[in-house]
Amino acid sequence: MKKWAIFWITFVIATVICACSSSNATYTINKNGISYVVNQENCTISDGTYSYHYSFSGNSSSYKIDITYPDGSTYWWQNQKSGNGFSSGLGGWSDDYDENRYVSGDILRDVLTEKAPKSYNFVKIFLSIFLMIVGILNASSPHTAWYLQYGWRYKNVEPSALALGLNRASGIIAIVFSVIIFFI
Numbered sequence: 001m002k003k004w005a006i007f008w009i010t011f012v013i014a015t016v017i018c019a020c021s022s023s024n025a026t027y028t029i030n031k032n033g034i035s036y037v038v039n040q041e042n043c044t045i046s047d048g049t050y051s052y053h054y055s056f057s058g059n060s061s062s063y064k065i066d067i068t069y070p071d072g073s074t075y076w077w078q079n080q081k082s083g084n085g086f087s088s089g090l091g092g093w094s095d096d097y098d099e100n101r102y103v104s105g106d107i108l109r110d111v112l113t114e115k116a117p118k119s120y121n122f123v124k125i126f127l128s129i130f131l132m133i134v135g136i137l138n139a140s141s142p143h144t145a146w147y148l149q150y151g152w153r154y155k156n157v158e159p160s161a162l163a164l165g166l167n168r169a170s171g172i173i174a175i176v177f178s179v180i181i182f183f184i
Contacts, residue, residue, distance in 0.1 A: 029111045034103075036111045045111060047103055054108070060116040061087055067108050073097040075105030079113075124181055131178035138171025145171070 025041045037046045045052045045067075053068040061081035068074050077091035093105060138145040145167045146159040159167075 027115060029114050031107055031111055036108075038111065038115070045108055050102055052103070052108060054112060056112055056116065058116075060113060063113065063116060065109055065112055067105055069097070069102050071096065071101075075108070077105070077109050124184075128178045128182040131174045131181065135171045135174030135176075135178060138167045138174060140171070142167035142171070 026037065026039045029036050029038065034047055037048075038044075039046070043054050043056075045054060050070050052070070055064075055066045057064050058079075062079060064076070064078045066074060066076045073096040074094045075091070075097060076093070077089055079087055079089040081087040091105070091109075097105070099105070142164040143159060146163055151157065151159065
């Protein structure tokens with residue numbers, strides 16, 4: 001029984017460690033046949049000809065972007081995700097902004113949001129962790145799980161082999177679902 005608990009704890013730790021990834025300060029995005037180099041340290045986007053300064057705050061669904069062009073003109077966009085899953089945006093530019101002279105602000109916005117940090121759904125994370133804990137309990141100690149569900153109600157009873165097998169199987173299914181929920 002202890003071997004099962006150690007196995008599942010190791011599995012959870014390995015899953016969490018593998019879920020974390022590092023991101024580079026500079027990356028390249030190809031958009032409409034042009035390679036854009038985004039430097040997150042200097043907050044610049046380069047199309048090979050011009051370099052644009054930007055500021056980005058928020059995550060992939062709710063954010064605010066300000067882009068300053070080489071001639072000093074600006075473009076801004078603000079996107080907000082509503083509670084029902086839809087998002088809406090509002091943007092604009094300075095009077096001296098010329099979409100035909102430089103790369104369009106809409107394209108630069110798309111380049112920036114492609115690798116923007118993802119928003120976290122804490123309900124989903126909590127549900128995943130809860131299912132993982134219940135699954136580990138059911139899979140590693142089906143007798144304890146059975147007792148917590150039914151055994152405390154009666155005196156001098158033991159679970160059947162089928163009940164223990166179903167508890168263990170439901171634990172494994174709960175663990176699989178928790179991993180799926182965590183990564184979706």
